[in-house]
Amino acid sequence: MNKYYGFFDGIKNLYDGKIIECGLYDDIFSNVYNALAGNEEIKELYAENGFCVGKNILEIAAGDGSNYMIPLAQKGFNVDGVEISESMIDRFNENVSKLPQRIKKKLNMIQADIFDYETDKKYDLITIPSTTICLLSDDVERLENLFDKIYSWLTPNGRLMFDYRTDQVTERLYASNILTNTNLEDKYYIVLQEFNNFVPEKSIVNMYVEKADGSKYLACSEKKIITEKFVDSVIEKTCFKKHYTYHVKEGDITIDVCVLNKEEVA
Ligand SMILES: C[S@@+](CC[C@H](N)C(=O)[O-])C[C@H]1O[C@@H](n2cnc3c(N)ncnc32)[C@H](O)[C@@H]1O
Numbered sequence: 001m002n003k004y005y006g007f008f009d010g011i012k013n014l015y016d017g018k019i020i021e022c023g024l025y026d027d028i029f030s031n032v033y034n035a036l037a038g039n040e041e042i043k044e045l046y047a048e049n050g051f052c053v054g055k056n057i058l059e060i061a062a063g064d065g066s067n068y069m070i071p072l073a074q075k076g077f078n079v080d081g082v083e084i085s086e087s088m089i090d091r092f093n094e095n096v097s098k099l100p101q102r103i104k105k106k107l108n109m110i111q112a113d114i115f116d117y118e119t120d121k122k123y124d125l126i127t128i129p130s131t132t133i134c135l136l137s138d139d140v141e142r143l144e145n146l147f148d149k150i151y152s153w154l155t156p157n158g159r160l161m162f163d164y165r166t167d168q169v170t171e172r173l174y175a176s177n178i179l180t181n182t183n184l185e186d187k188y189y190i191v192l193q194e195f196n197n198f199v200p201e202k203s204i205v206n207m208y209v210e211k212a213d214g215s216k217y218l219a220c221s222e223k224k225i226i227t228e229k230f231v232d233s234v235i236e237k238t239c240f241k242k243h244y245t246y247h248v249k250e251g252d253i254t255i256d257v258c259v260l261n262k263e264e265v266a
Helices: 006-014 027-035 040-053 069-074 086-097 132-136 140-153 228-236
Strands: 019-023 056-060 078-083 107-111 123-128 154-165 179-183 188-196 202-211 216-224 241-250 253-261
Touching: 006 188, 006 202, 006 216, 019 027, 027 086, 027 202, 027 216, 040 069, 040 123, 040 154, 040 241, 040 253, 069 078, 069 086, 069 107, 078 086, 086 107, 123 132, 123 140, 132 140, 132 154, 132 216, 140 154, 140 228, 228 253
Parallel strands: 019 216, 056 078, 056 123, 078 107, 123 154
Antiparallel strands: 154 253, 179 188, 188 202, 202 216, 241 253
16 A cells, blocks of 8 residues: 655645555656656666676666666667566657667567566676665565576676665664656656655655646655665575675765676686
């Protein structure tokens, strides 16, 4: 069940019955996703690692493709994506329709829940960017099985990359500043806030969108707050070896970008 706090709880009560609730990656929210552009430094790290290992990339939970799939295809990689949300895939298809044919043919999106997905295809780099690993970490055994599956999908010297926030702690309640963004072209505004440990060890993001026509939408996403200790314990259960961890800072936010190797490097 969606959980709302502060302003968002107030808005829900204020407009009781006149507000549309959906998932953070569904309906209207799949449209506003690309207003929340990813970190350029981190995008470069993913591309650099791609250049070290080969041409074929799989992005897990690939969203609308605007942050990673499309920019990587424009750099020359062949990029497959697996994504669960139909709305995100609709946005992806819209984004791809604007691209030249030579880029389009490097992109392939598959609709699936990554925990059920199977393939015989091999990839040089498999990625889980934009802190999405926290959406996949609720059931540790299921995550370890996913890592094993990813291991089997990699070429002999392939790499797995993912990132997660290291500024979030499980020990204290925290509400971020309220963030806002107005889109004059598509005529809506967004209000966004993060609430940590209001549910223990969870980071909950509440988002409100109001369109110029007066329609109102609320969404909530719930991510597990993961720590280096948690990440290390998952890696230990797999055959992966840690290759490198980049530490990236963006204002108050710190992110670790982890690179794992299928084979140990000499
Ligand atoms: C934070 S977004 C990241 C999107 C994209 N990777 C990016 O960097 O822009 C997380 C995405 O994970 C997708 N997702 C969540 N659980 C999933 C699952 N079990 N299988 C496939 N996709 C999933 C959501 O629908 C959403 O599009």
